[in-house]
Amino acid sequence: MTFPIRLQFLGAHSGVTGSKTLLEWNKQRFLVDCGLFQGPSAVRQMNWVDLPVPADSIAAVFITHAHLDHIGYLPRLYQQGFRGPIYCSEGTYDLAQIILLDSAHLEEESARFARETQYSNHQNPLPLFTTQDAENVLKKFKPIPRYEWTTVGDGISIRLHRAGHIIGASLVEIRMHSDRHSKTVTFSGDVGHEDSLTLKGPDPLPPSDIVILEGTYGDRLHERVDATEKLGTFLKQAIDRQGVVVIPAFAVGRSQEIIYMIAQLEQQGVIPVVPVVLDSPMSDKALKAFFSHDEDHRVNSSFNRHTNFYPQNFETSTSADQSMLATMRDGPAIVISASGMLAGGRILHHLKKRLPDPRNMVVFCGYQAEGTKGRFLQDNSATLKTLRIHHKEVELAAEIVTISNLSAHADYAQLCAWLKQTPHKPRKILINHGQPEAQGSLVEHIKKELGWDAAASSVQTTWDFL
Structure with a gap:
């Protein structure tokens, strides 16, 4: 039957x-x-x-x-x-x-x-x-x-x-x-x-x-360019002007990839060593889970969690106080935080602090769904003068860029x-x-x-x- x-x-x-x-x-x-x-x-x-x-x-x-x-x-x-x-x-x-x-x-x-x-x-x-x-x-x-x-x-x-x-x-x-x-x-x-x-x-x-x-x-179609090379170009531009780079990244998957890419750029001498802050408790936990499942890692992958996976000046921010201090530090620096589509979370506090300064940069590196704040900023950054965050208008002067082939x-x-x-x-x-x-x-x-x-x-x- x-x-x-x-x-x-x-x-x-x-x-x-x-x-x-x-x-x-x-x-x-x-x-x-x-x-x-x-x-x-x-x-x-x-x-x-x-x-x-x-x-x-x-x-x-x-x-x-x-x-x-x-x-x-x-x-x-x-x-x-x-x-x-x-x-x-x-x-x-x-x-x-x-x-x-x-x-x-x-x-x-x-x-x-x-x-x-x-x-x-x-x-x-x-x-x-x-x-x-x-x-x-x-x-x-x-x-x-x-x-x-x-x-x-x-x-x-x-x-x-x-x-x-x-x-x-x-x-x-x-x-x-x-x-x-x-x-x-x-x-x-x-x-x-x-x-x-x-x-x-x-x-x-x-x-x-x-x-x-x-x-x-x-x-x-994703851009057929080297994503690490493109990231390096963006990071160097912001670092050279003493800016802070804010990277909204999904806690699972994208954050781990970005961390390794930054480490590679440092080791290749493309960018100088600067503070790299992972400001997401969930990303920190996901990083530990990532290393527990090498069955999904690339065969003969060159990364090693103890030697070359992390940027030289890497730190994690897990408490609310640490996160607040991260929003206050001077550049140059790189901050990776969530949520990846700006739907909420610690990333919004970083944007409130960093968007008004033209030395700073926001790097989108993942899909921004229709109707999200991330998609709105990504699509309209050239004409926006402010972005509404936590019910207040925040001046928008920072540079907004996208790496599409990191999805x-x-x-x-x-x-x-x-x-x-x-x-x-x-x-x-x-x-x-x-x-x-x-x-x-x-x-x-x-x-x-x-x-x-x-x-x-x-x-x-x-x-x-x-």
Whole structure:
């Protein structure tokens, strides 16, 4: 007997956050990724909406990687009654512990601040989820090794493959079999590329009937220039004028890559030795997790955590007092802080201090989602005179630059080249995790370059396959 496969995109079908895909087969429900919506207030409000199906009807959750837009809704899922297992790689589990607990702390602090300052439309502002919720759902994680089949339900198994995006990031291959019939659906999660200095690229796509592919950069090409060389040019310009370089960087993945790049530039004599401050407690913890998973490090990588990974004058800032001192120090210096899209956190305090001085520089080195403060500054820096931070207008005189090819996402050319490695033509490729125009563009590239059947999840959120 053949059972139909139903896929329903509950998030990331028209944007790049809130990744959640409901998979239904043989009267069983599974969720692939369970992320938060991020961006402007109207988008974040969707995180307060319960799933359209009872949470306790979901048999298990499969996680591709530990970024908040892929795991951040898990505590909310637990609140709604989910008690099943959560399958992921060892690296993803290690990072999830850091990210979920940090996110819960920020939620609680935000709610406390709103109550104390009465800066809320609600009489008693509540956090989206609590530390206890995060601790509860972390107990449901079941890390599994890559490349081995794991039975997760009646007639259904999963196998993980490296995705090359961050530590632990994995393609999730799902095999469903009944009688003599078998179908395979593979979720790419976020796909990396071969240009990282520290991480291996993605494994080839396994033979699959249906592929759910991310389309973050489906309409863009990264610059084909040496990212380290470009970073060195920017840093030298700011250092030469005694400026402070502020780098908004995602705590997981990007911060570690940037630290190593700066160390390489120092060792090559491209830039002088200056103070380099990592002002992000979560980045500091993620750095330790990074070194615990050399299975994802580049083969024969030249970095060594004890000799040449760190810049010579490197320091971490973990306490609030240390962070405040970092905002007050004179240049030249380099500060790496989060959040990477300027959505909140310590980076905003650095910007308030540094934006009014033309000697200073802000270097964007990661994807800035539509509606975020980072995207607004990136797109409008040439004409902006001020930027609103913490309800106040801050003068904008610092130089704003972008290194686009430091993204941990593959662009459309890299995605098509990666797809070509598989000898098995999928029956269907569905694009999600991208703006509608990016999804549509990637669909056309796949059809033209590979001759494969592809469609965008932005045009239809529910798909049935026999």
